[in-house]
Each structure stands twice: as structure tokens, then as C-alpha cells.
Amino acid sequence: MTIELFFSPICPHCPRAREILLEVLEEVNHKIRLEEVNVFSTEGVEKAEKYGVMAVPTIIVNRKRKIVGVPSKEGLLRVIRQEIVKERTESG
Numbered sequence: 265m266t267i268e269l270f271f272s273p274i275c276p277h278c279p280r281a282r283e284i285l286l287e288v289l290e291e292v293n294h295k296i297r298l299e300e301v302n303v304f305s306t307e308g309v310e311k312a313e314k315y316g317v318m319a320v321p322t323i324i325v326n327r328k329r330k331i332v333g334v335p336s337k338e339g340l341l342r343v344i345r346q347e348i349v350k351e352r353t354e355s356g
Contacts, residue, residue: 265296265347270312270322272303281321281334288340294348326351 269285271278282300289296302308303320311317315324323331323340326347331340 265294265326265344265351266299267296267326267344268299268301268311268315268324270301270303270308270315270317270320270324272320275320277334278321281323284335284337284340285323288337288344291341292344292348294344296344 267285267289269278269282271282285298289298301311303312303317315322315327315330317324317330319332321332321334323335325331325343329343329347331343335343
């Protein structure tokens with residue numbers, strides 16, 4: 265599973281979104297690759313365009329589920345657990 269956190273170094277809300285995401289990842293105990301994407305970097309601009317990211321913070325789960333803004337811990341945990349179940353179902 266891959267999670268991408270789109271952020272800006274000047275965003276006042278991005279650190280809180282990152283903190284919540286790290287708490288959830290620690291709680292989930294599943295192999296998840298976290299990529300933090302600075303939307304001001306060249307790569308970040310390209311990725312933001314690719315995924316249609318228009319605001320930060322934005323969290324993309326498995327390249328398809330998009331969460332814009334600072335998520336609640338419970339809401340983010342629910343989305344990630346749903347994706348884990350899908351992965352397990354699809355892998356057999």
C-alpha cells in the first residue's frame with residue numbers, strides 16, 4: 265500500500281495532517297509506504313497535476329482515495345483499513 269501526503273512548507277495545517285497520518289500508520293501495523301510530496305518541488309508539481317491535487321494538505325491512499333484537508337484520525341483510519349481489506353481480498 266502507498267500513501268502520499270501532499271504538503272507545502274508554508275501551510276499551517278500540513279504539520280497536523282502529517283502528525284495524524286503518522287499516528288494512524290503506527291496504529292495500523294501494516295506495510296505501508298509513505299511518500300511526502302512537497303508541492304513546491306518540480307516532482308511535487310508534476311505529481312499534484314497527475315492526481316488533480318488543488319489544495320494542501322491532501323492525502324492520496326493507493327493512488328485512488330483522496331482526502332483533502334486535515335483528516336480526523338478516525339476517518340483516516342477507516343479509509344486505510346478499507347484499503348487493507350481490499351488488498352487482502354484482491355490478493356486472494
